[in-house]
Amino acid sequence: METLVFQKPSSIQKDCNVTFCPGCDHGVAIRIIAELLDELNLVEKTIVVSSIGCSVFLNDYYNLDIIEAPHGRALAVATGVKRSKPDKFVFTYQGDGDFASIGLGESMHGLSRGEKVTAICINNTNYGMTGGQMAPTTIIGQKTTTTINGRDPNLQGYPIKICEMASICDGAAFVARCSLDSSKEIENTKKMIKKAFESQINNQGASLIEILSTCPTNWKLSPQEAHKRIREELYPVFPLGIYKDKTSK
Amino acid sequence: MGRVVIDKEKCKGCFLCVDVCPKKILKKGTNYNSKGNYTVYVDDPNNECFGCALCAKRCPDMAITEVYR
Amino acid sequence: MTKTAEKVLLKGNHAIAKAAINAGCQCYFGYPITPQNEIGEFLSVEMPARGRVFLQAESEVAAINMLLGAASTGTKAMTSSSSLAIALMQEGISYIAADNIPAVVVSVMRAGPALGYIFPSQGDYFQTVKGGGNGDYKTLTLAPATVQEMIDYTYKAFYLAQKYRTIVFLLADGLLGQMMEPAVLYDYPYEEIDNSDWALDGAKGRPGRWIGSIHRSEEVLEKKVLELFKKYDIIKQNEIEYKTLYAEDAEILITAFGSVARIAQAAVKQAREAGLKVGLFRPITLWPFPEKELYKFATGKKLILDIEMNMGQMLEDVKMSVSGQAKVEFYGRPAGFYFTPEELLEEIKKQMEGLK
Secondary structure, three states: OOOEEEEOOOOEOOOOOOOOOOOOOHHHHHHHHHHHHHHOOOHHHEEEEEOOOHHHHHHHHEOOEEEEOOOOOHHHHHHHHHHHOOOOEEEEEEEHHHHHHHOHHHHHHHHHOOOOOEEEEEEOOEEOOOOOEEOOOOOEOOOEOOEOOOEOHHHHOOOOOHHHHHOOOOOEEEEEEEEOOOHHHHHHHHHHHHHHHHHHHOOOOEEEEEEEOOOHHHHOOOHHHHHHHHHHHHHHHOOOEEEEEOOOO | OOEEEEOHHHOOOOOHHHHHOOOOOEEEEEEEOOOOOEEEEEOOOOOOOOOOOHHHHHOOOOOEEEEEO | OOOOEEEEEEEHHHHHHHHHHHOOOOEEEEOOOOOOHHHHHHHHHHHHHOOOEEEEOOOHHHHHHHHHHHHHOOOOEEEEEOHHHHHHOHHHHHHHHHOOOOEEEEEEEEEOOOOOEEEEOOOOHHHHHHOOOOOOOOOEEEOOOOHHHHHHHHHHHHHHHHHHOOEEEEEEEHHHHHOEEEEEEEOOOOOOOOOOOOOOOOOOOOOOOEEOOOOOOHHHHHHHHHHHHHHHHHHHHHHOOEEEEOOOOOOEEEEOOHHHHHHHHHHHHHHHHOOOOEEEEEEOEEEOOOHHHHHHHHOOOOEEEEEEOOOOOHHHHHHHHHOOOOEEEEEEOOOOOOOOHHHHHHHHHHHHHHHO
């Protein structure tokens, strides 16, 4: 007798066509979030805040209640949603440009206020949707369409360290950086998001999961090479791990 | 004994699943789907698949829709 | 619930805040700026006391987006601000309009451009009525002229926002916000609007709902904008509001809104006492503007005199509505010097001389 050991999560649209570029890690993040909504029985009380960038099309994938936030304002919109409906489960899904460049103010204030929401930030070190420009997280030396000779700290400054900044926010209950570059890290990412979701369920404060993710098209690498780049070039700049954990206290 | 169900119309041919399969039974195909993407296929003559689902969990396009064990 | 009404001495900003509470406003988001701080200060005490939300945002940009979030759940919510800070909210205002969700924005105008100062002004007629955000959308705008009307039109703003799922502006100025006068505070008089068919509250027993403005097909985007404007047509049909005084037989018809309309009203009464045939046309909804109504009253008049505390903004709508049926002149001062009835009477007399 066969046992079904894997199926699409219930909140994924029935005939969902993932429209990201081939090999892009966004689809994995979207799926594991949906799996957790099932596992934690949250589907019927979830309100998602989408953002601007490749993350804008969440309604193509999720059969959930979704509100689209203007660029960078996801944490502010999530604040309005959660404050008006405190019994709902609220998470944002943003890119690094949305979260840490145009939206850095809203992001840090949302975390500092300890809003009972979870922010998921996909960090792929460039502006993917607009064609691969420099992002706040573009690493030194990285070539983008606006740093064609590589990011030069004398000209463009240094990359923003999202989790490091978030970890000093007193209102943040759980902050972690993870990656989707391997099966093992996918499992770990799911564990981290679960901890973040649980911190919201338990009213412990704001939570943030930064996910190192590939952008093969704009990095001009194959999906396989892109995962290798995460391990070799991004890990040293953006170390994985838990940056803040108030959940056990 | 395991089995994977692939929706080839959703496969974009990134072949990340090929790399993670411990039994190397997922292969890069030479046929393309209606969107023009080369797709992955299962070549498992010795019934080696044991339903670990690593492929489905790696697939960014949810093209591996079901895994049985 | 028992119906109550009491006469109280109220500051304009407090009148707005008290009316918002009576109207059932559940969430207030704001950021300090003079001359509207009394609204936030009052609500910071009174909202939590009722188990409701007061939240001081980190910026006006955040405040309008918090409002967007609360509005998406169908919750009665508002923000208040002023001029240069309303400028910061324009992107969010465009989103709220495009999303067809109800929200109330109170704008207590101060003198600009840019930082200007906290003097009363009507310099943000364009900003409010013509919209500073991107794309084709309209903001339903109510312009009170007394503290009593701050109450009346705050109630109406919440009602119209819910009824049409749209953004509604209460456009006041520093003069109205800061002045005190007696007013009757009464219960919210409007029916509650059911929003269970669109509001976000979790996809329980139904498919997920998406509230957003991105549409990747020309057909869909055009359809959405046309639908928005169908709604605006209905608002135009139903909600235009204006007041007149001696407008029928006047030779000179004054047009003015908000606090200036009130000063103009005193000037018109003085003019009539002096035997001058002067009347007043006061638009209360600035969008939709009472175009046809003004056209009707303007026809046959010797002169339309538009008076504003700015360099001539509503003037453009006045000219468009009058459509050449009468000569249109303008009298205005831009930065904080509000008029006295005597000053306006002098201007009226001057204009009458010019007609001879």
